[in-house]
Amino acid sequence: MQKTPCQLxxxxxxxxxxxxxxxxxxxxxxxxxxxxxxxxKACYQAKASGRNRVVAV
Incomplete structure (x- = not known):
């Protein structure tokens, strides 16, 4: 997502x-x-570890 910005x-x-x-x-x-x-909990771990990532459990 980060590599595909939207133009408004x-x-x-x-x-x-x-x-x-x-x-x-x-x-x-x-x-x-x-x-x-x-x-x-995995979602919150992703946010806490710098965001813009996926944590799989």
């Missing part, structure tokens, strides 16, 4: 994204909520 009139807008990603691990996650919590 005369203003160039650069977007970045931080993401947490992961797969459901039904041997360790007792519920979908636990899966979501794990992936949500």
């Amino acid at each position: 009139g005369t203003v160039q807008i650069v977007f970045t994204a931080s993401m947490g990603t992961g797969l459901a691990d039904w041997q360790n996650d007792d519920s979908p909520d636990l899966t979501f919590q794990r992936i949500d």
